Amino acid sequence: MGNGVALDDLLIHDEKAEEPSLAYLLSRMVYPRFPECVGVYRAVQRPCYDELLNAQIDEVIKAKGRGKLEDLFTSEDTWVVE
Numbered sequence: 001m002g003n004g005v006a007l008d009d010l011l012i013h014d015e016k017a018e019e020p021s022l023a024y025l026l027s028r029m030v031y032p033r034f035p036e037c038v039g040v041y042r043a044v045q046r047p048c049y050d051e052l053l054n055a056q057i058d059e060v061i062k063a064k065g066r067g068k069l070e071d072l073f074t075s076e077d078t079w080v081v082e
Helices: 020-026 049-064 069-073
Strands: none
Touching: none
C-alpha cells in the first residue's frame, strides 16, 4: 500500500452485508470534505411484499381451510353501519 498504510487499515465495503450502517455512512460522504462514493451501496436479497403476502395467505388457508364468503357474512364478528 505505502506511506505506512497497510491492507488491514482499509475499510472494505460489502454491498451484500445485512447491516446497513456502513452503506448509509458512505452515502452521506460528499465532496469536497470527503471523497465522493460511487457504486452500489446496498444489494441485499429479500422477499418482495407480494411474495410475503401470498405466503401468509397460503399459511392461513392451510391452517383454517379456504373458507366461504357466506360464513364471513353470517359470523358473529360483524356490525351494522347505519
